[in-house]
Amino acid sequence: MNETAEPDQSGSAVFIWSSRTKIRYYEITVNNTFLLRGGRVIDPASGFDATADVLISAGVICEISKKPGKLSASAGGTLIECEGRLVVPGLIDPHVHLREPGAEHKETIATGAAAAVAGGFTSVCCMPNTTPTIDLPSTVEFVQMRAAASRKARVFVAGAATVGRAGEQLAPMGAMSQVGAVAFTDDGDCIASAGMMGKVLAVCASLDKVFMQHCQDPTLTMGGVMNSGVISARLGLGGWPAVAEEVIIERDIRLNRGHRCRYHVQHMTTCGGVDIVRRARADGQRVTAEASPHHLLLTEEACNNYNTQAKVNPPLRTDEDIRALIEGIVDGTITVLATDHAPHASAEKARDFTAAPFGMIGLECAFALYAKALVESGAIDWPRLIALLTIEPARLLGIDSIGHGQIAQGIPADVTVIDTNATWKIDSETFQSKSRNCPFDGWQVRGRATDVFVAGRHVLIGGALPATPTITAHASFNVL
Ligand SMILES: [Zn+2]
Numbered sequence: 001m002n003e004t005a006e007p008d009q010s011g012s013a014v015f016i017w018s019s020r021t022k023i024r025y026y027e028i029t030v031n032n033t034f035l036l037r038g039g040r041v042i043d044p045a046s047g048f049d050a051t052a053d054v055l056i057s058a059g060v061i062c063e064i065s066k067k068p069g070k071l072s073a074s075a076g077g078t079l080i081e082c083e084g085r086l087v088v089p090g091l092i093d094p095h096v097h098l099r100e101p102g103a104e105h106k107e108t109i110a111t112g113a114a115a116a117v118a119g120g121f122t123s124v125c126c127m128p129n130t131t132p133t134i135d136l137p138s139t140v141e142f143v144q145m146r147a148a149a150s151r152k153a154r155v156f157v158a159g160a161a162t163v164g165r166a167g168e169q170l171a172p173m174g175a176m177s178q179v180g181a182v183a184f185t186d187d188g189d190c191i192a193s194a195g196m197m198g199k200v201l202a203v204c205a206s207l208d209k210v211f212m213q214h215c216q217d218p219t220l221t222m223g224g225v226m227n228s229g230v231i232s233a234r235l236g237l238g239g240w241p242a243v244a245e246e247v248i249i250e251r252d253i254r255l256n257r258g259h260r261c262r263y264h265v266q267h268m269t270t271c272g273g274v275d276i277v278r279r280a281r282a283d284g285q286r287v288t289a290e291a292s293p294h295h296l297l298l299t300e301e302a303c304n305n306y307n308t309q310a311k312v313n314p315p316l317r318t319d320e321d322i323r324a325l326i327e328g329i330v331d332g333t334i335t336v337l338a339t340d341h342a343p344h345a346s347a348e349k350a351r352d353f354t355a356a357p358f359g360m361i362g363l364e365c366a367f368a369l370y371a372k373a374l375v376e377s378g379a380i381d382w383p384r385l386i387a388l389l390t391i392e393p394a395r396l397l398g399i400d401s402i403g404h405g406q407i408a409q410g411i412p413a414d415v416t417v418i419d420t421n422a423t424w425k426i427d428s429e430t431f432q433s434k435s436r437n438c439p440f441d442g443w444q445v446r447g448r449a450t451d452v453f454v455a456g457r458h459v460l461i462g463g464a465l466p467a468t469p470t471i472t473a474h475a476s477f478n479v480l
Contacts (some may be wrong), residue, residue, distance in 0.1 A: 032078070032456060033057040035071055039417060040084025043089060043407040044387035045400070046212070051183065054087055056413040059456035061153040063409060078458070080451060082417055086382065089390040089407050090122025090414030090454065093363065094397055095187070095212070095266060095290065095338035098124075098155070100146065101139070102131025107141060107343040109435045112363070113152035114432040116340070117459045118475040119363040121153055122414040122447025124341075125397055127223070128160040135171040137179045144180060152459055156397055158183040158212065161200045167191050167351075170199060177207050182397045187213035187266060188313075190248055192218050198255050199356035205261035210288075210396055213252055215328055216314060220244035225354055227300040227315045235306065237353060240315045242270040249273050249404035253280045253287055264396060267340050269314045271324035278333040279423035288396060289388040291325045293362055293369035294439065302439060306353040309439040326379050335392045339366045343435030361433050365426045368445035376446070382420070417451040424448055432465065 034056040041052040041064060048064075053071045055062045065071050098112035107115075110128075116124045126143060128134035134143065140157045147155030159181035163169040164186065173184055184204055190213065191197045204211040221244045226232050228239025249265055253276065256263045265277060268289045280287045299318055302310035310316055328334040342359025362369075370389070374380050380388075394405025403411030404467050423446045428438040452460035459465065 004372065005024065016164065018133075032458065034078045034080060034336065034453070034456075034458065036080050036087050036415070036417060036451075038068070038081050039085045039087035041087045041407060042383050042386050045089075045391040045406040046408065048407070049383055054407065054415065054455060056415065056456050059413055061308060061407060061409055061411055061413045061415070064407065073275065077296045080143040080417065084419070084421070085409070085450065086386070086418040086420060088386045088416050088418065089405050090396070090416050090452065091120045091367065091389045091449075092123045092393040092405055093121050093341070093366070094125045094183075094338050094393040095292075096124045096126055096341040096363065097129065097343065097359070098126045099130065099343060100141075102140065105434070109146040109155060110152070111152035111432060111434045112341070112343075113147055113150045113155055115361070115363040116153035116463060117454070118432045118449075118465060119365070120367050120416045120418060120452060120460075122298045122452060122454045123154040123156060123399070124363075125158050125182060127158055127187040129165060133160050133164050134158075135163055135165070137172065137175045140176050140181050142178050151457070153454060156180075156182045158185050158187070160184070161186050161191065162196065165189050167193055167196055170203060171201060173203050173207060173209070177209060180465075181209070182291075182399060183212055185266070187212065187214045187215065187250045190214050190216040194251060194255060197252060198259070201252075201256050201259040201261040205259045208262075209398070210262040210264050212266050213248065214266050215248040215252075217244045217247050220247070224315075225311060226303045228316050229300060229318070231300050231303060235303065235353075238302070241319070242272055242317065245270050245314055246272040246276060249276045253285055256285065256287070260286055262328065263287050264336075267292045267295065267314055267338065268328075268334065269295050269317050269321060271321050272326040274324045274333055278328065278331070280369045281333060288336060289328070290338040291329060291334050292338055292340045293366050293373065293473070294360060294361060296322060296325055296373035297348050297369060298439060303353070307439070308353055308356035309352070309360060309437055311353060311358055312340075312360055325362055326374065326377070329374060329388070330379050335388065336396055337366075337370055337388045338393070339363055341433075342437075343433055344437045346436055351438045355406070359437065361428070361431070361435050361438050364431045364433065365438065365440055365443075365445065367449060368426075368447040371420065371447040372445055372478075375409055378434075413453050413456040415453040416449050418447060419450050420447045422446065422448040422450070460478055
């Protein structure tokens with residue numbers, strides 16, 4: 001069933017409901033044509049990795065050719081020289097907080113979707129810890145409509161598993177699933193009760209939706225604001241022990257043995273957590289895990305001087321934990337990267353360490369930070385990094401079945417072009433996000449998206465967002 005929405009001036013805009021995949025999504029078809037010439041095209045899903053030309057027309061990838069000059073531009077089309085750059089599937093971030101509805105002073109769906117595009121992401125999945133909570137089909141639809149109106153990145157929705165994320169009563173997950181929720185989570189809070197957790201896993205298994213857990217036993221973190229250790233003791237701040245994460249992962253994996261739900265550990269931070277997930281995966285359990293840029297690059301020492309920009313949930317840990325996370329990425333225990341983009345107003349972060357909110361923004365500098373932690377360090381190569389940012393999160397969210405996370409002929413043209421040699425200084429004042437809470441401000445980094453296409457729309461042009469969407473006349477390329 002296709003339900004037509006308001007027409008887009010550069011083509012047609014429709015809501016598409018796929019009864020096969022149970023995913024409802026917004027698709028804009030544009031008539032523009034682009035030739036991305038001479039880049040290193042990496043498609044981890046198929047193993048393609050070669051210098052090639054990519055032709056985009058009418059919103060889809062028309063052709064990929066390894067023969068130089070086979071595809072050529074004719075009048076009206078846009079030629080983009082990609083020599084020396086990566087041409088990859090649009091990046092996907094499965095864990096962001098867009099704050100709308102309810103905290104639009106921190107971020108809106110439109111500013112968050114713009115921040116995503118600026119960072120090279122064509123799709124994000126937003127968390128339900130808004131006000132009101134995203135725990136009803138109508139709220140899922142509200143987010144979808146706002147995202148469609150922003151005409152930037154695609155925004156997929158994770159619905160809450162329990163009403164108000166209170167952990168007491170199941171939310172209508174089936175109904176949210178019907179209107180397109182791609183995952184369920186009470187992120188921001190853990191489902192603390194084992195009994196409730198078992199029910200949630202059973203429902204998610206029946207819907208074939210992933211459950212994403214914020215792993216934090218609340219009875220172990222009361223008053224905790226940073227990693228529990230020597231530094232928290234010296235600063236006189238409440239400690240948050242690693243075991244608070246580990247006992248939940250262990251418990252959930254045991255609970256899930258009977259349900260075989262797809263279970264995902266959000267923002268994993270500890271050595272012990274990596275070990276538990278590694279063993280469970282070896283045992284054939286359906287468990288995946290993600291790591292965030294700050295947990296790969298910063299330790300608890302960043303909290304020295306009561307720096308609230310380093311206050312995050314779960315907290316920054318130790319060098320040993322960072323090494324374990326990187327080992328987990330190298331050996332395939334951790335298959336997904338996620339920013340946990342968490343905007344907060346400057347006045348909120350200016351409170352003292354105990355009162356300031358948890359979280360930091362991440363979308364606009366994430367790629368360079370992942371590259372620094374994982375590729376520049378020699379841990380993994382570009383194709384694996386791209387997999388962790390494209391096909392792996394697409395599979396997690398079940399959106400690979402509608403063509404996301406891949407570059408292939410005939411699928412929606414969500415494509416990111418990256419200059420891996422571009423050096424730049426992180427300056428949150430220049431960000432599209434409404435918030436500035438970035439602990440990486442001032443870092444000199446390498447690697448940046450230069451061009452981004454979402455459904456064939458050129459939404460990031462030479463590293464800049466156009467003020468209004470660019471519309472060019474219908475054009476064609478001659479395929480020789
Ligand atoms: Zn969380």
